[in-house]
Amino acid sequence: MFRMTRKTLIILAIAIAVVIVLAMLGPIEVWNLVLLQPILNLLVLLSSVFFGSFGIAIIVVTIIVRLLTFPLTLRQLHATKAMSALAPKMQEIQKKYAKDQEKLRKEVANLYKESGVNPAGCMLPLLIQFPIWIALYQSITRALASSPEELLNLSQNLYALPIIQQTVPLEAKFLWLNLGVPDTYFILAILCGASMWVLQKMSTLPSADPRQQSMSRTMIWMMPFMFAMFTLMVPSGLGLFWVVSNIIGIVMQYYVTGWGTLAGFSLAGLFTRAPATAPQPATTELAQQLETPVGAEQEEALAAERMKQEKRLEHGKSTDKRKDRRGSHRDRSRKARRRS
Amino acid sequence: MKKRFSLLFTLLLIGCLFLTGCLPGAGGGFLCGGGTPPSGWSGPVVGNDTLYVGSMTGRLIALDDLSMPRARMKWQYPPRDESDLGYIYGTPCVADGVVYVGVYGGATRDPKVYAIDGENGWRIWAYPEEGSIGPIIGSPVIADGVLYIGSSDGKLYAIDIETGRDKWWPFETGDDIWAAPAVHDGVVYIGSFDQKLYALNAESGVEVWHFDAGAAIASTPLIYNDTIYVGSFDRKFYALNLDGTEKWQFDKAGNWFWGTAIAYHNTIIAGCLDGRVYALDVETGDCEWYYPPEERVGPVRGDPALVGDVVVFGSENGKVYALDASTGQELWQYPPEEDYLGPIRAPIYAGNGVVYVHASNQKIYALEMEYGRINWSFSTSD
Numbered sequence: 252m253f254r255m256t257r258k259t260l261i262i263l264a265i266a267i268a269v270v271i272v273l274a275m276l277g278p279i280e281v282w283n284l285v286l287l288q289p290i291l292n293l294l295v296l297l298s299s300v301f302f303g304s305f306g307i308a309i310i311v312v313t314i315i316v317r318l319l320t321f322p323l324t325l326r327q328l329h330a331t332k333a334m335s336a337l338a339p340k341m342q343e344i345q346k347k348y349a350k351d352q353e354k355l356r357k358e359v360a361n362l363y364k365e366s367g368v369n370p371a372g373c374m375l376p377l378l379i380q381f382p383i384w385i386a387l388y389q390s391i392t393r394a395l396a397s398s399p400e401e402l403l404n405l406s407q408n409l410y411a412l413p414i415i416q417q418t419v420p421l422e423a424k425f426l427w428l429n430l431g432v433p434d435t436y437f438i439l440a441i442l443c444g445a446s447m448w449v450l451q452k453m454s455t456l457p458s459a460d461p462r463q464q465s466m467s468r469t470m471i472w473m474m475p476f477m478f479a480m481f482t483l484m485v486p487s488g489l490g491l492f493w494v495v496s497n498i499i500g501i502v503m504q505y506y507v508t509g510w511g512t513l514a515g516f517s518l519a520g521l522f523t524r525a526p527a528t529a530p531q532p533a534t535t536e537l538a539q540q541l542e543t544p545v546g547a548e549q550e551e552a553l554a555a556e557r558m559k560q561e562k563r564l565e566h567g568k569s570t571d572k573r574k575d576r577r578g579s580h581r582d583r584s585r586k587a588r589r590r591s
Numbered sequence: 592m593k594k595r596f597s598l599l600f601t602l603l604l605i606g607c608l609f610l611t612g613c614l615p616g617a618g619g620g621f622l623c624g625g626g627t628p629p630s631g632w633s634g635p636v637v638g639n640d641t642l643y644v645g646s647m648t649g650r651l652i653a654l655d656d657l658s659m660p661r662a663r664m665k666w667q668y669p670p671r672d673e674s675d676l677g678y679i680y681g682t683p684c685v686a687d688g689v690v691y692v693g694v695y696g697g698a699t700r701d702p703k704v705y706a707i708d709g710e711n712g713w714r715i716w717a718y719p720e721e722g723s724i725g726p727i728i729g730s731p732v733i734a735d736g737v738l739y740i741g742s743s744d745g746k747l748y749a750i751d752i753e754t755g756r757d758k759w760w761p762f763e764t765g766d767d768i769w770a771a772p773a774v775h776d777g778v779v780y781i782g783s784f785d786q787k788l789y790a791l792n793a794e795s796g797v798e799v800w801h802f803d804a805g806a807a808i809a810s811t812p813l814i815y816n817d818t819i820y821v822g823s824f825d826r827k828f829y830a831l832n833l834d835g836t837e838k839w840q841f842d843k844a845g846n847w848f849w850g851t852a853i854a855y856h857n858t859i860i861a862g863c864l865d866g867r868v869y870a871l872d873v874e875t876g877d878c879e880w881y882y883p884p885e886e887r888v889g890p891v892r893g894d895p896a897l898v899g900d901v902v903v904f905g906s907e908n909g910k911v912y913a914l915d916a917s918t919g920q921e922l923w924q925y926p927p928e929e930d931y932l933g934p935i936r937a938p939i940y941a942g943n944g945v946v947y948v949h950a951s952n953q954k955i956y957a958l959e960m961e962y963g964r965i966n967w968s969f970s971t972s973d
Contacts, residue, residue, distance in 0.1 A: 400630065403907075413805065
């Protein structure tokens with residue numbers, strides 16, 4: 252019989268409550284009520300606080316949301332790092348049990364269990380953050396209300412506070428930008444592309460798998476290019492949000508994983524093909540340590556540790572040989588005794 | 592490898608578009624955040640047995656045979672083989688057989704004011720002939736041979752209707768002008784997003800006074816019995832004396848006032864974006880009645896129309912309502928039951944026992960005033 256734990260009960264209760272609310276109000280209404288309207292009104296309120304500057308409001312709200320979702324981002328970063336460290340072992344298992352799918356699944360599950368890694372750990376925090384991000388940039392575009400219809404829509408999403416009502420319509424000018432239309436000077440697109448490239452470069456962990464390497468290379472260039480293109484097409488308020496979000500992402504990434512693959516980066520090597528990364532040791536702990544670039548001194552220390560580890564492994568092998576030899580000697584003496 | 596690359600690219604593109612909620616906009620560029628694309632909400636106006644309206648396809652349309660079972664297209668400007676004018680939000684204005692319309696602009700045309708011959712649809716002049724002004728949302732108003740129109744560049748323009756040239760140097764407010772001006776006794780009244788209602792000398796364009804409201808003003812002032820009535824985005828409706836001092840304010844509404852009010856005997860009737868129509872006492876601002884008494888209809892943006900003792904208004908919920916102006920009792924609604932026309936944001940025009948409605952489904956409806964039955968409908972998108 253299935254026994255319900257306290258945690259399961261809480262999750263079940265939350266799920267039932269969500270379903271009831273969704274059924275009663277409708278998904279759009281719930282979305283507006285829970286996510287869109289609070290963020291939208293916060294944006295308008297901050298515009299009022301910061302002397303009517305919607306640009307500063309976007310920056311502040313992006314920082315607030317980034318800080319609020321920091322624990323989730325942190326979990327995601329750690330989970331990704333741990334998953335990446337398991338990759339060599341995973342490849343070994345995949346090779347070994349390529350023909351036996353049942354066994355493969357079992358071994359993979361065992362690997363996750365032994366190393367304490369949850370494969371959903373990478374995706375879950377990301378999935379939880381998605382709605383918040385979507386609501387944030389929906390709020391930015393709605394608050395700007397670039398057309399009369401948009402302003403009409405905005406009126407239905409504002410709280411009845413005088414400070415909020417007085418601030419609308421918002422001032423769309425910020426620095427050289429008109430936040431309601433795309434930046435015609437390409438500056439924002441370049442900033443967006445460059446900051447995203449740095450973030451991608453920092454967050455991409457080195458891999459021994461050539462397929463994964465090729466995928467990472469494509470992503471490092473493709474994502475910044477695409478977002479730079481989007482920045483040229485969407486209102487610059489959204490572009491500003493992406494730039495600020497990327498910069499905060501870079502800072503967070505630096506504190507969690509350091510400069511990542513950006514550490515050995517030089518402008519001269521920007522357009523040259525990077526050599527394939529050397530295969531990593533199978534030891535999970537050591538792999539994790541090696542994947543965290545932390546300065547020359549620590550790299551030296553890690554190299555020394557790797558040497559020790561290899562020596563240990565060799566020592567282990569010679570000990571095993573000795574054991575084997577001893578074992579075979581014992582067997583031989585046992586057989587001789589039986590014969591006599 | 593190539594296949595994998597293109598697959599990855601497509602997936603990323605779709606993913607990013609989904610995330611940003613961006614869709615290609617009607618006027619070029621992208622519309623993001625799941626909002627509503629611009630389309631325009633020009634109201635109809637009838638002059639010389641012809642109905643003029645700015646269509647949502649960016650053309651000024653003239654319809655005749657209004658009393659027949661089906662109206663007929665007389666002309667359209669620009670003609671079908673030319674590019675459209677862009678979005679049209681202002682209701683055209685007719686004077687001496689000439690139709691005047693202000694245009695918001697779009698992907699191919701700049702915002703301008705056009706004077707079009709009402710008989711054949713030929714252009715007489717455009718203001719400015721070269722270059723452009725800010726996008727126009729409010730309707731033009733003509734008084735003593737001068738056309739007054741506000742623009743999103745924050746300026747109020749006074750244009751000589753004979754020549755199409757400036758009568759006086761445009762008056763600059765602190766923010767966008769989306770309202771239409773009102774002219775009374777040689778004074779032009781105009782509301783602006785800078786939260787002020789301005790009174791200007793109609794001859795010179797010099798400011799006489801201004802009144803500070805609590806938020807932006809997008810509704811056209813109504814002058815009735817020597818009092819100015821105007822609503823604001825601060826959810827208040829103001830009554831001002833002609834010298835700009837406040838007489839009373841009504842602050843029980845649940846959202847912005849955007850449309851122009853109408854006067855009926857001792858009441859001022861105004862639609863509100865909270866989904867109600869309020870009837871206020873002209874002297875005290877007390878609420879005489881409001882419709883609907885319990886539930887709310889969709890936001891009422893367009894101006895209501897008054898014919899005899901009946902007030903007619905359209906709502907964002909896609910329905911037209913007719914009320915008894917003295918009690919607020921519903922007389923009819925069109926379409927009945929669960930059916931709806933599409934959001935009605937354009938002002939209603941009523942005359943000769945017929946109500947003309949321009950709905951967001953790009954159709955003009957002619958409804959019989961008495962019972963709300965349909966006479967004809969005309970699609971402006973064909």
